[in-house]
Amino acid sequence: MIQIDFRSQAPIYEQIKTGLKGLVRRGLLKPGDEAPSIRAMAAQLKLNPNTVARAYRELSAEGFFEGQRGSENVLSPRAAALARAAAAHLQARLTEGGKEGLGHGRAAAAIEELLAKLKKGAL
Amino acid sequence: MIQIDFRSQAPIYEQIKTGLKGLVRRGLLKPGDEAPSIRAMAAQLKLNPNTVARAYRELSAEGFFEGQRGSENVLSPRAAALARAAAAHLQARLTEGGKEGLGHGRAAAAIEELLAKLKKGAL
DNA sequence: ATCTCTGTACTAGTAAGGTAGTACACTTAT
DNA sequence: ATAAGTGTACTACCTTACTAGTACAGAGAT
Numbered sequence: 001m002i003q004i005d006f007r008s009q010a011p012i013y014e015q016i017k018t019g020l021k022g023l024v025r026r027g028l029l030k031p032g033d034e035a036p037s038i039r040a041m042a043a044q045l046k047l048n049p050n051t052v053a054r055a056y057r058e059l060s061a062e063g064f065f066e067g068q069r070g071s072e073n074v075l076s077p078r079a080a081a082l083a084r085a086a087a088a089h090l091q092a093r094l095t096e097g098g099k100e101g102l103g104h105g106r107a108a109a110a111i112e113e114l115l116a117k118l119k120k121g122a123l
Numbered sequence: 124m125i126q127i128d129f130r131s132q133a134p135i136y137e138q139i140k141t142g143l144k145g146l147v148r149r150g151l152l153k154p155g156d157e158a159p160s161i162r163a164m165a166a167q168l169k170l171n172p173n174t175v176a177r178a179y180r181e182l183s184a185e186g187f188f189e190g191q192r193g194s195e196n197v198l199s200p201r202a203a204a205l206a207r208a209a210a211a212h213l214q215a216r217l218t219e220g221g222k223e224g225l226g227h228g229r230a231a232a233a234i235e236e237l238l239a240k241l242k243k244g245a246l
Numbered sequence: 247a248t249c250t251c252t253g254t255a256c257t258a259g260t261a262a263g264g265t266a267g268t269a270c271a272c273t274t275a276t
Numbered sequence: 277a278t279a280a281g282t283g284t285a286c287t288a289c290c291t292t293a294c295t296a297g298t299a300c301a302g303a304g305a306t
Contacts, residue, residue, distance in 0.1 A: 011294060038253065048296045053254070072252080134264060161283065171266045176284070195282080 001036075004045055012047065016055035020064070024075065024083040031080055035065070035073040062086075124159075127168055135170065139178035143187070147198065147206040154203055158188070158196040185209075 002019035004012055023029040038056055042049040056073060059065055064083075066076040076082075125142035127135055146152040161179055165172040179196060182188055187206075189199040199205075 013294080037251085039251080049253085050255095050297090051295060054294090056253090136264080160281080162281080172283085173267090173285095174265060177264090179283085 001044065002041075004047075012051050013055040013058070016041075016052060017059055020055070020059060021083045021086060024064075024079050025087060029075060029079075031075045031077045033075050035075060037072070124167065125164075127170075135174050136178040136181070139164075139175060140182055143178070143182060144206045144209060147187075147202050148210060152198060152202075154198045154200045156198050158198060160195070 002016060002023070004015050004019075006012075008015065020029070020035065029035065035056075036044075038049050038052045041047075042052045045052070056065065060073075062082060063076055064079045065073045125139060125146070127138055127142075129135075131138065143152070143158065152158065158179075159167075161172050161175045164170075165175045168175070179188065183196075185205060186199055187202045188196045
């Protein structure tokens with residue numbers, strides 16, 4: 001399943017999001033599959049359901065899940081594409097930020113802004 | 124001088140650090156030059172001296188400044204090399220993080236950890 | 247129908263981090 | 277010697293954000 005690093009500076013719900021996306025990207029979780037329920041994952045990772053719920057809510061808003069209330073979290077058909085797109089987008093912004101930001105004189109604030117958003121997990 | 128974006132999520136002292144490094148990288152500030160005093164910069168940017176002091180303290184710890192107590196902040200001979208090295212290092216970590224981290228299945232926690240540190244301004 | 251599962255809303259506590267206020271010690275120049 | 281500059285230490289406020297506690301509403305199965 002997913003590994004949580006409680007020592008990390010990254011918030012747990014972000015680790016969950018990244019973890020699930022990673023599972024999809026690796027093919028261990030495919031569109032149509034059912035992700036573990038909020039409570040199940042919370043119990044296993046010894047977290048509060050709300051922490052897991054936040055991750056699921058944001059993933060759902062991004063279109064990873066399709067499923068009705070009270071039932072389940074089924075990975076949408078777009079899930080795989082989304083996970084890959086997110087990874088590509090992040091990678092693009094990383095390399096772009098590295099080259100364009102530092103190669104020549106770009107506004108310092110812009111660089112910092114990029115880094116700030118990155119930490120927040122703007123994948 | 125330096126531009127501060129108060130709307131940014133990046134802390135002010137980090138913006139100051141990045142800004143000064145940028146000035147050095149662009150050659151507008153050279154080794155041997157004297158950086159503005161803490162109070163002068165604080166007054167100009169309408170900040171508390173402590174905020175600027177924190178930036179200067181960290182820069183000093185990184186070896187950008189050489190100067191004795193009570194006098195000034197003179198850019199060390201290494202300043203230019205350090206600024207360039209920092210930029211290169213960041214760029215390397217960014218591209219590395221983008222490719223290695225997301226290309227195939229790396230531990231999610233590691234990715235998050237990298238992002239977290241990046242936002243903290245680990246240049 | 248009741249029990250158990252699901253997700254969720256609201257609240258609150260808590261920890262971390264950044265910034266400002268204030269005061270002190272020292273150096274230099276007038 | 278005095279005044280004005282320097283950097284710094286200590287404190288405290290404040291904001292932000294993450295996480296947990298608790299309780300509620302709906303769905304499905306026995």
